[in-house]
Amino acid sequence: MSAEPQASRVRVAPDSDVELARSKKPRLASDTTAEKVQDYTSPQTRPKSELQSKKSKRKSKNKKFALPEACSPEDVLWHEIKSVLGPSVVGKAIEEGVEYESPFSFHEEVEVVVKSLSPSGDAVAVAVEERFSSTPWAIIVPLALPGEVVRVKVYRNARMHSVADLVTVVTPNLDLRDDSRVQCRYFGRCAGCQYQMLSYDSQLTFKRDVIIKAYKNFSGLPESSVPTILPTIGSPLQYGYRTKITPHFEAAPKSLLRKKQAEKTDKDEVTEQPDWLKIGFNIVGKRQVLDIEECPIATPVINQALTSERANIIRKAYTYKRGVSLILRDSLDPTISLPPETVSSDSSQVETYLSEALDKHVCITSHTAKIRENVGGFLFEYPASSFFQNNNSVLIPLTEYVKEAIFPSGSEKHRPTHLVDTYCGSGLFAITLSPYFETISGIELSTDSIRSAQHNVSLNKSLRAIPAFNNLVLSPSATVSTLPTVSEPNISFRSGTASDIFSSVSSFPRHETVIVIDPPRKGCDEEFIRQVVKFRPAVLVYVSCNVHTQARDIGMLLKMVDEVENNDSGDGELKEKRGRYALESLRGFDLFPQTGHVESVAVLRLV
Numbered sequence: 001m002s003a004e005p006q007a008s009r010v011r012v013a014p015d016s017d018v019e020l021a022r023s024k025k026p027r028l029a030s031d032t033t034a035e036k037v038q039d040y041t042s043p044q045t046r047p048k049s050e051l052q053s054k055k056s057k058r059k060s061k062n063k064k065f066a067l068p069e070a071c072s073p074e075d076v077l078w079h080e081i082k083s084v085l086g087p088s089v090v091g092k093a094i095e096e097g098v099e100y101e102s103p104f105s106f107h108e109e110v111e112v113v114v115k116s117l118s119p120s121g122d123a124v125a126v127a128v129e130e131r132f133s134s135t136p137w138a139i140i141v142p143l144a145l146p147g148e149v150v151r152v153k154v155y156r157n158a159r160m161h162s163v164a165d166l167v168t169v170v171t172p173n174l175d176l177r178d179d180s181r182v183q184c185r186y187f188g189r190c191a192g193c194q195y196q197m198l199s200y201d202s203q204l205t206f207k208r209d210v211i212i213k214a215y216k217n218f219s220g221l222p223e224s225s226v227p228t229i230l231p232t233i234g235s236p237l238q239y240g241y242r243t244k245i246t247p248h249f250e251a252a253p254k255s256l257l258r259k260k261q262a263e264k265t266d267k268d269e270v271t272e273q274p275d276w277l278k279i280g281f282n283i284v285g286k287r288q289v290l291d292i293e294e295c296p297i298a299t300p301v302i303n304q305a306l307t308s309e310r311a312n313i314i315r316k317a318y319t320y321k322r323g324v325s326l327i328l329r330d331s332l333d334p335t336i337s338l339p340p341e342t343v344s345s346d347s348s349q350v351e352t353y354l355s356e357a358l359d360k361h362v363c364i365t366s367h368t369a370k371i372r373e374n375v376g377g378f379l380f381e382y383p384a385s386s387f388f389q390n391n392n393s394v395l396i397p398l399t400e401y402v403k404e405a406i407f408p409s410g411s412e413k414h415r416p417t418h419l420v421d422t423y424c425g426s427g428l429f430a431i432t433l434s435p436y437f438e439t440i441s442g443i444e445l446s447t448d449s450i451r452s453a454q455h456n457v458s459l460n461k462s463l464r465a466i467p468a469f470n471n472l473v474l475s476p477s478a479t480v481s482t483l484p485t486v487s488e489p490n491i492s493f494r495s496g497t498a499s500d501i502f503s504s505v506s507s508f509p510r511h512e513t514v515i516v517i518d519p520p521r522k523g524c525d526e527e528f529i530r531q532v533v534k535f536r537p538a539v540l541v542y543v544s545c546n547v548h549t550q551a552r553d554i555g556m557l558l559k560m561v562d563e564v565e566n567n568d569s570g571d572g573e574l575k576e577k578r579g580r581y582a583l584e585s586l587r588g589f590d591l592f593p594q595t596g597h598v599e600s601v602a603v604l605r606l607v
């Protein structure tokens with residue numbers, strides 16, 4: 001949801017919760033802490049040659065450049081650049097201290113051929129002209145596709161790459177590109193949804209490639225330990241799916257505000273949108289806002305509300321002293337009381353009431369208001385400012401997939417009975433999986449989300465007690481489920497950092513316990529991984545919106561397990577041999593069609 005002007009411009013879906021870090025904390029070459037993390041996480045730990053230039057003159061010059069933080073978007077891009085240019089070529093350039101010596105000047109136009117798509121969705125290209133062939137250099141450009149020759153305009157130079165704007169597509173790759181697929185009138189200018197010219201199948205294939213590369217570059221695992229990445233599961237809705245957007249706008253320039261004050265005009269009643277007022281998302285590659293009247297990936301109620309929200313803002317354009325970030329969230333109508341305050345004995349009346357509660361969508365625009373969502377017959381309520389997945393249409397496939405991964409057919413004998421939902425938010429996995437577990441414990445940092453999770457348990461319990469509700473929500477597939485359900489699971493949630501959960505689940509039988517891990521983009525901390533290794537449950541399901549940190553964490557976890565099992569751990573806490581994990585499956589889920597993002601689900605089973 002933003003465009004970044006510095007290192008590896010990252011263009012993401014408008015206002016995404018999966019937004020890549022906005023504030024980049026670049027790591028200085030001398031930052032040893034970050035290097036330590038890299039040691040643990042990557043087999044391709046930066047060779048010394050990359051960090052130390054032979055030529056001391058250049059070395060001191062280069063010291064002022066920051067190296068990217070391990071696993072950051074810039075680091076991910078760096079791996080892509082190395083792969084396109086070739087590791088030995090890059091190594092040589094670093095050795096010679098020329099890795100910052102761009103052959104291109106500011107605003108130079110150049111023709112390039114696209115070699116690959118980076119995990120953020122930008123093209124990684126190299127110059128076509130012969131005169132550049134002796135300088136290995138990559139050009140990062142949005143909206144171009146592998147195999148295409150494009151003309152670009154360089155606007156920034158960085159380590160062995162330049163970042164450029166797309167000027168024109170000279171030779172399109174017609175196997176991939178069909179511009180008639182584009183459904184958004186802001187395509188090419190808005191920083192989001194850069195994949196619209198691709199078929200949906202191609203989008204899913206590129207997303208699978210991101211997972212393949214992430215495990216190659218960031219897990220530190222031998223190829224033999226990484227299963228074949230399964231095809232990405234698509235989103236049932238590919239437009240009109242997004243249940244939350246947060247467009248923003250800047251306040252009027254101060255001089256203009258003063259002028260309006262001096263004029264004493266009625267500043268609350270502006271009739272025409274002033275030129276300076278842009279309400280929307282960032283322009284690709286810039287910090288400027290692009291005025292957006294509609295967002296085709298957002299749900300219909302959000303688009304309707306966007307029109308009225310914009311009109312209100314325009315009317316009050318000179319009352320804002322600073323910029324504002326709006327929130328528009330799709331919700332079932334939360335003013336319809338649930339559970340109903342009284343349940344009539346006339347079941348058809350109850351059913352009519354409940355169907356309206358389950359069908360009527362509204363758009364919520366207050367950060368503190370309540371949102372209500374239905375995921376496969378489970379209702380979730382949470383404050384508009386809290387985290388919840390932003391594509392409701394894919395949540396049934398996602399939660400069903402997690403369920404099936406935990407209970408594969410044929411494994412009825414060793415059926416897990418205990419679930420630990422870490423980074424649980426308002427209880428998505430704990431509650432959708434609750435019919436199948438005897439005991440569930442969830443943990444989450446946000447106290448608001450924990451309150452929601454607790455409330456959602458009782459809300460669903462009350463609703464399930466209403467036969468008319470069950471008739472409405474139980475899908476035919478749910479009724480033929482062969483899994484026995486538990487009538488009264490014991491569910492508890494606590495707020496805290498994820499690693500704190502282990503003190504309260506020590507009585508869980510580990511061979512019958514599953515841990516679901518669904519951290520934010522930065523992934524898990526080492527202490528959490530250590531606690532998982534110490535506990536060693538039968539099954540781990542790691543759901544992630546950042547496959548690079550997921551790969552890093554799973555690599556770290558498997559390495560720690562190996563150390564314990566090989567009895568060479570110096571850590572007193574981790575001495576007990578409890579068995580190794582197989583990384584059983586890896587698969588992407590497309591929560592953000594038309595963008596480069598992919599959610600990844602990893603399943604690990606104790607062998």
Ligand SMILES: C[S@@+](CC[C@H](N)C(=O)[O-])C[C@H]1O[C@@H](n2cnc3c(N)ncnc32)[C@H](O)[C@@H]1O
Pocket residue numbers: 387388389422423424425426427428429443444445446449496497498499518519520521545
């Ligand atoms: C990607 S969300 C997943 C939430 C939930 N599983 C869902 O799907 O709705 C990650 C959650 O982790 C929480 N979180 C962040 N850091 C945490 C930590 N150190 N310990 C526990 N929870 C944390 C965030 O508040 C957020 O709700």
